[in-house]
Amino acid sequence: RTVYVNGEYVPENEARVSIFDRGFLMADGVYEVTSVLDGKLIDFDGHAVRLQRSLDALDMVNPISTEDLLEVHRELVRVNEVEEGMIYLQITRGAPGDRDFVFPDPETTEPTIVLFTQNKPGLADSPAARKGIKVISIEDIRWGRRDIKTVQLLYPSMGKMMAKKAGADDAWMIEDGYVTEGTSNNAYIVKGSKIITRALSNDILHGITRASVLRFAREAQMEVEERNFTIDEAKEADEAFITSASTFVMPVVEIDGVALGDGVPGRVAQRLREIYLEESLKKAI
Ligand code: PMP
CATH class of the missing domain: 3.20.10.10 (D-amino Acid Aminotransferase, subunit A, domain 2)
Structure with a gap:
């Protein structure tokens, strides 16, 4: 499988995220799951809107435009040949140097964004x-x-x-x-x-x-x-x-x-x- 991490498409076993990432240490992150049927995205717009709402509620910066996000979804569906399944998207507050309860400065700590696909044949005809x-x-x-x-x-x-x-x-x-x-x-x-x-x-x-x-x-x-x-x-x-x-x-x-x-x-x-x-x-x- 090819996955997407911080702007790059990489084989899943080469994907890397810091151990200091606040998603890992504090569950400081949000996610979305979009289903794929016939190789197409179901309710993508709704998921993109809710993603922004979740980020806003947590004072997190959205690292990607909706247009680019759609492009990443489509590219992963294409390269992984997903006919029926899901796309998982996660954005966390990123990895400041040290563990601290206080949110890091968004000017210096970039969010971490990860997307991957899951093939699930039989999703519709379940x-x-x-x-x-x-x-x-x-x-x-x-x-x-x-x-x-x-x-x-x-x-x-x-x-x-x-x-x-x-x-x-x-x-x-x-x-x-x-x-x-x-x-x-x-x-x-x-x-x-x-x-x-x-x-x-x-x-x-x-x-x-x-x-x-x-x-x-x-x-x-x-x-x-x-x-x-x-x-x-x-x-x-x-x-x-x-x-x-x-x-x-x-x-x-x-x-x-x-x-x-x-x-x-x-x-x-x-x-x-x-x-x-x-x-x-x-x-x-
Ligand atoms: N409630 C909870 C607690 C959920 O986790 C989910 C799915 N992640 C839903 C409702 C359903 O939301 P959606 O239709 O957007 O998948």
Whole structure:
């Protein structure tokens, strides 16, 4: 694989980042994941806008223009022959000489930017999407700025491990009795034909897939309600699903061992997945 590091395309085993990089020492960095279908980028513009938002929130300087960023994405897709998969992008605050809690001067410390691709055949035609996934609920003990897409992913990682140990696929996190989001995705329930998902705030990541899916849903005259829901309400819902750049729309068929509806992917979730794949591919670049 060829990867991109600070302006250069290099073989992955020649890529180097300093041990003093604040991304490594302090999780002082942000990231984006953009999916690739048919060799094209899905929702690139949305990811570029959110990247800037995350950088601004952390007073970080963006080392690359959106135009150049698009070019790097396309070049990596081309050289690595990615038909279906993902592009991971990470920008950290860089490597000042010493470890210090105080942010280094952006005049003297350049951010570190890294991009790499991952081939994932079967992303669109996914066996998991046909079966649906099982989630467990866990407490949301993350910090209060979940709207910033930082690389501090230890708790989400632990959440996935808790799910795995419980024989499930993922975890939904709960705060003050209400579901916030999945460990790496936004969470939804369906009652009748109404799609319910938590409204945007600092409590959740503003999913790029979420924004597109809700727009497509409204365009298709589907009813959308953005409000909090409890895990008990979710267990009694007709359907549930998650969205993210790497899963698109993924049906949830079980929550804490309770089967939803008939225990198979619901009609609304399946339809939304189809709409999302079709519409986002039309706009892919
Ligand atoms: N919430 C969290 C906590 C996430 O990590 C992600 C994906 N990284 C999402 C939601 C979904 O965001 P997107 O649709 O932009 O991938």
